[in-house]
Amino acid sequence: MRLELEKRPERSTLMALLSPVIAITLTLVTGAVLFAALGQNPAVALYMFFIDPLTASWSLQELVVKATPLILIGVGLAVCFLSNTWNIGAEGQFTAGALAGSMLPILLPGFESFLTLPLMLLMGIAGGMLWGGIPAFLKVRFGTNEILTSLMLVYISQLLLDWLVRGPWRDPEGFNFPESRVFSDAATLPALADGRMHVGAIFAVIAVLALSVVLLKTLKGFEIRVLGQAPRAGRFAGFSRNKIIVFAFLLSGGLAGLAGISEVSGSVNQLTPVISPGYGFTAIIVAFLGRLNPIGIFLSGFLLALSYLGGEAAQVTLGISDKTTRVFQGLLLFYVLACDTLILYRIRFARPGVSAKGA
Template identity: 65%
Template structure:
């Protein structure tokens, strides 16, 4: 007896949505096994990790703060991946967005009226888009693989940011800590009440709504889907695959840059070496878990946000490294990609037959 994968005639609509749930379930089971191997009570560990973050108001608020950048970056990446453009460097574009946007409050600290916020956000998006333009140019001009270039540029961006923060942009009154001056007035994003939820969450919702309409109703969205699934048919339709590479990278880079400046002008309020806990990378998982669908990305962003909070909670309550959050995220991506096979294939049990 053996198992074979058999191609389905059509993509299974059911499996398209069941696959991520299956992946989440398998991740939980695997998590439980890992926890018990570590000598922890798996039930308690899973509770701390995945349930506690959604049981308190303050932690729900924190969840929104964590989910906002994931969703903002994730929707951009979802469009990218749909078009078969593999921007893996959102983390770098986020960093560049944070740097560009921070230039105003750092270099012109007295400029604290309302327009500064608009300009900061615009500069953030511009920084991310410009940084994503590098892999776009290399790909369209020289055929370079954007997976490699965008990924490697992440580390370049982080080193550039580090140099600025430890060098020319360090707060002179900051006791030599590697951080910039504290932003003030409209240099900080408005928050919901006195809490931690900031404008970034609103921007994420707008991005989801706009891209949902773009992808499902407009010719541009149609173009993205055609070029992504059948490039030859895209050429036949008259769509330019080069322009598509530019569009996707500029869009996703811009959104990542926007997420970057929102992090700096939101939760932190100043520029520091650790701008994000890897939102740009986690957003890749968000995009896939959300079926590369903007609304799905919204849900997935919240789920991955939980894994960040759970990681912090587990560090405090269970005394294990918060790096386990990344382990979980990796396992989750692995299972999603595996389960997605079931969309186009079904598993069949073959009994040995005598010829």
């Protein structure tokens, strides 16, 4: 017996839906083996990781807080990946958006009006677009590899943030801690409940709905898919590859920037040297796990948010390193990409060929 991969004549719709389910199952099984190897009871550890965080109101709110940036960034990245544009630097665009939006409450703390928040959000979006526009420009103008340039810009933005909060933007009354001043109420996104859940969650829902419509119902969405799947056919259709690269980077950069300023203004309320546990990178997994479909990304955003909470919970109750979160996220991406093979191929068990009789 041996396994053969046999190409299907068309994409399997069933497998497109089942593939993430299989991937999640395999991730859990591998996780259980991993926990057992660490000397933990796998059942207890998995419960702590994936179920326990769903049992309290505060942690459910926390789930939304963590899912919000993942979904906002994820839907933007979906547009990039669908158009075959590889924006790996959403983390940097997230940071750039947070920096640009925070200029207002940090540099002009006295400017408190109903315009403060909208301006901050717009500046955040602009900051993300600017940061995303750089790799797009370099790619269109000089043909550079956007994977490298967008990734390198992540480190630049993080170092810029680090320098600002330790230097010029440090809170003058902050006892020399590397933090900016705390934002005023006018610069804080309104909360949605008694916890840290804020209005940013609504932005995420709007982004999901809007991009669902754009991708499925409009010529723009068609253009994105055609150029992503067959660039020559896209050119034949009269669509411009360069324009779509710029569009995808500006859109995903803008959404990442919005996520950044929302996170800072809604949850953290000040700038600190680290403002993200890697949302921009995790959103890549979110986008693929969600089948690059906005609704799917909405769901997978929550799952990956849960992996963050679970990692913290496992660290607190079981004493396992919080790096476990990264391990789970990596496993998940690995299995999703592997299972996607089944969408275009089916597995067949082949008997050894005719030839066993030998000569």
